Structures are given as structure tokens and as C-alpha cells.
Amino acid sequence: MSELTLTIIRLGLLVLLWVFVFSVVGVLRGDLYGTRVVSRLPGRRSGDRAARAKKPKPAPAKKPSRGRRVPQSLTVTEGPLAGTSLRLRESGTLIGRNPECALVLDDDFASGRHARIYEREGQWFVEDLGSTNGTFLGSQRLTAPVPVEVGTVLRVGKTVVELRN
Amino acid sequence: MTTVSSLPPRKGRNVELVLLLLAVGIVVLAYLNVGLATQGTFPPGLLAHGTGLLVISLAFHLLLRWRASYADPLLLPIVTLLNGLGLVMIHRLDIAAGRDVADGLAMKQLTWSALAVAIAAAVLFFLKDHRTLRRYTFTAAAVGFGLLLLPLVPGLGRQVYGSRIWIGLGPFSFQPGEIAKIVLAIFFAGYLVQTRDVLSLAGRKVLGFTMPRARDLGPILVAWVASLGVLVFEKDLGSSLLFFGLFVAMLYVATERTSWIAIGMVLFSGGAYVAYLLFGHVQQRVLLWLHTFSPEALAVSDQLARGLMGMANGGLLGTGLGRGRPDLTYFAESDFIVPSFGEEIGLFGVFALFMLYLLLIERGMRTALGVRDGFGKLLAAGLSFSVALQCFVVVGGVTRVIPLTGLTMPFLSYGGSSLLANWSLVALLLRISDHARRPLPEVEQAAAAQAEATEVVKIR
Numbered sequence: 001m002s003e004l005t006l007t008i009i010r011l012g013l014l015v016l017l018w019v020f021v022f023s024v025v026g027v028l029r030g031d032l033y034g035t036r037v038v039s040r041l042p043g044r045r046s047g048d049r050a051a052r053a054k055k056p057k058p059a060p061a062k063k064p065s066r067g068r069r070v071p072q073s074l075t076v077t078e079g080p081l082a083g084t085s086l087r088l089r090e091s092g093t094l095i096g097r098n099p100e101c102a103l104v105l106d107d108d109f110a111s112g113r114h115a116r117i118y119e120r121e122g123q124w125f126v127e128d129l130g131s132t133n134g135t136f137l138g139s140q141r142l143t144a145p146v147p148v149e150v151g152t153v154l155r156v157g158k159t160v161v162e163l164r165n
Numbered sequence: 166m167t168t169v170s171s172l173p174p175r176k177g178r179n180v181e182l183v184l185l186l187l188a189v190g191i192v193v194l195a196y197l198n199v200g201l202a203t204q205g206t207f208p209p210g211l212l213a214h215g216t217g218l219l220v221i222s223l224a225f226h227l228l229l230r231w232r233a234s235y236a237d238p239l240l241l242p243i244v245t246l247l248n249g250l251g252l253v254m255i256h257r258l259d260i261a262a263g264r265d266v267a268d269g270l271a272m273k274q275l276t277w278s279a280l281a282v283a284i285a286a287a288v289l290f291f292l293k294d295h296r297t298l299r300r301y302t303f304t305a306a307a308v309g310f311g312l313l314l315l316p317l318v319p320g321l322g323r324q325v326y327g328s329r330i331w332i333g334l335g336p337f338s339f340q341p342g343e344i345a346k347i348v349l350a351i352f353f354a355g356y357l358v359q360t361r362d363v364l365s366l367a368g369r370k371v372l373g374f375t376m377p378r379a380r381d382l383g384p385i386l387v388a389w390v391a392s393l394g395v396l397v398f399e400k401d402l403g404s405s406l407l408f409f410g411l412f413v414a415m416l417y418v419a420t421e422r423t424s425w426i427a428i429g430m431v432l433f434s435g436g437a438y439v440a441y442l443l444f445g446h447v448q449q450r451v452l453l454w455l456h457t458f459s460p461e462a463l464a465v466s467d468q469l470a471r472g473l474m475g476m477a478n479g480g481l482l483g484t485g486l487g488r489g490r491p492d493l494t495y496f497a498e499s500d501f502i503v504p505s506f507g508e509e510i511g512l513f514g515v516f517a518l519f520m521l522y523l524l525l526i527e528r529g530m531r532t533a534l535g536v537r538d539g540f541g542k543l544l545a546a547g548l549s550f551s552v553a554l555q556c557f558v559v560v561g562g563v564t565r566v567i568p569l570t571g572l573t574m575p576f577l578s579y580g581g582s583s584l585l586a587n588w589s590l591v592a593l594l595l596r597i598s599d600h601a602r603r604p605l606p607e608v609e610q611a612a613a614a615q616a617e618a619t620e621v622v623k624i625r
Contacts, residue, residue, distance in 0.1 A: 009198045010485035014510060016191050017517040020246060023187070024239055024524050027180055 069149045071124055071163035074117065079159030080106055092118035095156055096129070109133045109157030117148070117163075124148050124163075133157060177238030178230050184242035185226055189219050192249030195486055199257045202487030210256065210266035217275050218249050221282045228286050229595065237532060237598035243525045244591050247576035248278055248584070250518070253486070254498065254505055255579050261492035270498060270579055277581040284585055285592035295597050299540045302355030309349035310391060312341040313408070317398055330401045330571065342404045343573075343586035346411070346551050347593070353412055354543035356384070357419035365420035377424065385428065388412040393436045400446050403558050403570030409433055410554045415547045454568040468495050472504035472563050483511025498579040500571055503563050518577070519560070526553045529594050535601030545597045548590050
């Protein structure tokens with residue numbers, strides 16, 4: 001057997017060993033199981049941990065924007081969760097203290113299932129779900145579903161939410 | 166502001182299969198390299214050894230698919246590669262010593278590997294939930310300390326090259342300390358998960374450390390006395406360091422208090438210093454460590470010096486498998502297998518091996534992070550730390566970082582007890598990782614079932 005073949009095999013073995021190491025590392029990278037942490041707005045104070053941990057993953061945007069006035073996300077502008085932003089879902093976005101809500105508030109003035117933002121025939125509505133302290137659109141307390149658009153400001157307890165696109 | 170959401174779990178069994186085939190491929194290539202370099206022909210044992218390794222690892226892979234489908238996909242390929250490379254090196258030393266394939270050490274090692282995998286498979290098969298082990302906390306303590314002290318029993322224990330860590334039963338000899346490592350990790354995990362609150366909360370602050378109360382020092386003192394006992398009576402610094410280090414590390418993992426590490430280090434170095442002053446064999450080890458090339462040290466043993474010269478001969482890329490002279494060192498196939506590799510595959514190759522160990526340990530620690538129960542966390546952390554510490558003791562010993570001791574490199578070294586213990590350890594890690602990665606059972610289903618049950622009552 002020639003010396004050249006041996007040298008090739010010998011160096012090939014070293015290369016293969018490192019290929020193995022790097023493929024293991026590659027699997028490691030794609031294998032970070034458990035949880036995914038999605039950063040929203042940087043530089044703001046972080047909210048209550050319980051609310052953060054229990055919040056379900058925001059649904060990915062399926063449809064492209066259908067107009068400038070159609071809201072696509074809501075952002076908390078005041079209250080303990082200020083800075084939080086999440087995508088609106090066609091199936092409805094619940095706001096309240098209950099952990100199953102999309103926006104979980106840690107607010108004594110909010111009800112378990114406080115309000116809902118949902119879509120009907122291309123129009124978005126906000127609806128109060130019989131909360132104790134009410135949902136306010138400006139100074140007006142909601143009694144029935146009200147259409148909303150980008151820029152609408154809602155108040156739920158101590159939290160102020162603004163709709164954005 | 167961030168949200169935390171769960172990712173859908175991946176099983177990764179196919180990734181495991183691909184990596185496993187790659188690992189066996191590397192081993193076959195290494196084997197071919199040895200054959201071509203030493204005999205110039207296609208090696209005759211390649212088929213036997215290669216197929217043996219392939220069958221063993223594939224059988225274990227199929228068992229994982231069947232019994233622990235969410236287990237970590239990286240542990241098995243890494244361990245297979247290490248075991249296989251160990252086989253190749255032992256085979257290469259067989260050739261150097263003029264032993265035949267059939268009655269060489271490599272064939273014995275392959276048989277031990279098959280047995281070890283079978284036992285690991287049995288562990289995985291019968292142990293469906295690692296939390297069962299918690300019931301046997303104090304049984305594990307008794308068995309562990311019993312195994313540790315077994316070599317001291319007259320008639321059973323054997324003194325081999327100064328250390329009394331072997332037991333002999335007829336033709337078989339066995340190192341019970343390797344098994345004791347696992348059993349004691351089970352005990353420490355079960356014990357610490359019960360007592361960690363007391364150990365971590367009570368105490369006063371001294372110099373920024375929260376010092377434990379005097380009465381809570383009991384367990385660490387017992388562990389310290391036991392490990393010193395091993396050092397003094399079995400003359401084995403390595404096992405002693407391994408057990409004490411394992412306990413201190415698990416104590417730290419359980420309580421998150423650095424003071425335990427400080428206390429442990431002070432206790433161990435104090436004990437080791439006293440042992441150095443009192444016992445000749447410890448002084449000898451220290452002499453060999455600090456003044457390896459002095460005439461006094463060479464008069465005692467030139468093993469370490471030979472190992473170092475071998476590694477120096479290998480250099481960056483190594484002499485190539487089959488082209489060095491690792492057989493010049495005594496115990497080149499067990500305690501000194503790392504210098505053997507260092508000589509033949511060089512610094513590059515040895516670092517790849519160390520990376521494999523690092524990744525193995527990382528997977529163990531990741532499992533400890535992922536698993537939801539405290540016992541599993543402590544057990545996984547303890548088991549992987551014991552592998553880490555053992556690698557440190559062995560590699561540190563042969564490279565003159567710490568005094569040389571007689572531990573084996575996990576999976577690589579020749580030795581049945583070491584293989585048995587480490588494969589079982591990996592089986593335990595696989596079982597825990599299966600629990601860690603398995604998604605939680607659906608809560609809604611349980612709720613629906615409950616709702617139905619209430620409805621049945623209402624129907625009347």
C-alpha cells in the first residue's frame with residue numbers, strides 16, 4: 001500500500017472525526033427543545049412573569065395587510081404590561097386575568113375574561129364580556145360590540161391598549 | 166417584554182440513525198487504517214469487529230425507537246463512536262503485542278461491549294420511569310458504600326499495582342468502584358432532593374458566603390471520611406476524588422450555594438495533604454507528578470514519562486494509526502489510552518475525542534435542565550458530572566495536571582467493569598432525557614374525560 005493512500009486515510013480520519021463533532025453540534029443547535037423566547041419591544045420594563053410564561057404563542061400572520069385601517073396587532077401602552085405587543089387573531093383575542101387569555105393582565109380591576117377583539121366580515125370589533133369594571137373606548141363604556149380600527153385606544157382596568165397595523 | 170412558548174418536541178430518531186452510521190463508518194475507516202499501516206493488507210478482523218459494533222449499536226437504536234422514542238438522539242452515536250475508537254486502539258495494541266484477532270484484547274472488549282449494551286438495554290427496558298429509583302435511596306446508599314468497600318474484604322479484594330480497587334471471583338476480576346459511582350449518584354440524588362431546603366436555607370453569612378449550620382455539615386463529613394477511607398485503605402486517589410467531587414457537585418446543584426464547594430475543596434485538600442504527609446504511596450504519586458523526569462521518579466516508574474514522550478512524538482496531526490509506538494507505555498490500552506491516541510491521531514484527533522466527551526456531558530446537563538422532577542435533575546446532573554470528573558482525573562493525570570491515578574477513560578479504555586458501568590449510566594441518562602423531552606400529556610383530554618363522567622351522573 002502506498003504511503004500516499006495511508007496519509008490520505010489518516011488525514012481523512014481526522015477530518016471525519018471533526019465532521020462528526022460538527023454534525024453533532026449542528027443537531028444541538030436545532031435541538032433546543034423546551035421553550036422559545038420571543039423578544040417583543042426592547043428597552044421597556046418587563047411585565048409580570050406569570051403572565052409572560054402562560055401567554056400562548058401569537059399566531060403567525062396568514063393574510064397580507066388588507067388596508068391601512070385594518071388593525072393587525074395590539075400594543076399595551078400603559079399599565080404593568082406596557083410594551084407588550086401581540087398579533088390579533090381572526091378567531092378572537094381575549095383580554096383578561098385568566099391565564100387562557102391571549103393578553104393576561106395582572107390587574108385587580110380587570111375581570112377573568114374581560115374583553116374580546118374579533119373579526120366579522122373584514123371588520124374588527126371589540127366586545128366587553130360582561131366585565132365588572134367595564135371596557136372603555138375613550139370615556140365611553142362599552143355595552144355592545146363596537147367596530148375598531150387602527151389607532152383605537154381601549155382601557156381595561158389600569159391597562160391601556162392601542163390597536164396597530 | 167418577551168413571550169415564552171413551547172416548541173413542538175422532536176424525537177430525532179432518524180438523526181440518531183444517520184449519526185450512528187457515520188460513527189460506525191469512522192470506526193471502520195480507523196480499523197482499515199490500522200490494518201493497512203501495520204500489515205499492508207485489508208485487515209482480516211474488520212468484518213467481525215465492524216459488523217459486531219454495527220449490530221450492537223443498531224439493536225440499541227431499535228430499542229430506543231421502541232421504548233424511549235423521545236430520548237436524546239446524540240448520546241448513542243457519541244458513545245458508539247468512543248467505544249468503537251477504543252476498540253480500534255486496543256486492536257492496534259494487540260497487533261503490536263503480537264496477539265491474534267481471535268484471542269486479542271479487542272475481541273474481549275467487543276464481547277464486554279455487547280454485554281454492556283445488553284445490560285444497558287435491560288436497564289432501559291425495565292426501568293420505565295427513573296423516579297422509581299428514588300424509592301431505593303437508602304438501599305442505594307448501602308449498596309454503594311458496600312461496593313466501594315468490597316475490595317477491602319480479605320480474600321475477595323486484589324491488590325493490583327499498589328491499588329486495592331479490584332475484586333476477583335475465580336477467573337474474573339472486577340472494579341466495583343465503577344458501579345458504585347452510579348449507585349451513589351442515585352443515593353445522593355434521592356437524599357439531597359429531600360434535604361436540600363434545610364441545607365440551602367439555614368445558616369449565617371460569613372464573608373459573603375452563607376455558611377451551613379454545624380449540624381447540617383454531617384452528610385458532607387460522612388462523604389469526606391468515606392472518600393478519605395478509600396484513599397487510605399484502597400490507595401486510590403482517583404476514586405476518592407471522584408466520589409467526593411460527585412457529592413460536592415451534587416450538593417452544589419441541589420442548594421445553589423458556593424459555600425459547599427469552598428467547604429468541600431478545603432476539606433479535600435486538607436485531607437489529601439495529611440494523607441501526603443502520612444503515606445508513602447501518595448508521596449510517590451506526587452513525586453511522579455511534579456518531577457516526572459528526575460532520576461528518583463524514573464527509578465520508581467517511567468510510565469508517565471513514556472506517555473508524555475509518546476504524545477510529544479505524535480505532535481499536531483499524529484503519526485497515524487498503526488505508525489506510532491504506543492505499546493511502549495505500560496497499560497497503553499487502559500489507563501494510558503489517551504496518550505496512545507495522542508501519539509497516533511495527534512492533538513487534532515485527541516481534541517475531537519475531548520469534544521465528544523464534552524458534548525456527551527453537555528447532553529446530560531441539558532437533560533438535567535429539561536426534566537421536570539427534582540430527583541431526575543439531580544441524578545442526570547450527578548451522572549454527567551461524574552463522567553466529566555472522571556475524564557478530568559484521567560486526562561489530567563496523564564498530562565501532569567494532577568497526580569496520576571488509576572481511573573479508566575469512560576468507553577475508551579479496555580476494561581469490562583468500566584464499560585458495563587458507563588453504558589448503564591448512559592441508559593439512565595437516556596431514560597431521563599426521554600422524560601425530559603416527552604411532551605406533557607394533553608390536559609384537555611383529561612378535562613373532557615372528567616366532564617363526561619359528570620354528565621353520566623347527571624343523566625339520571
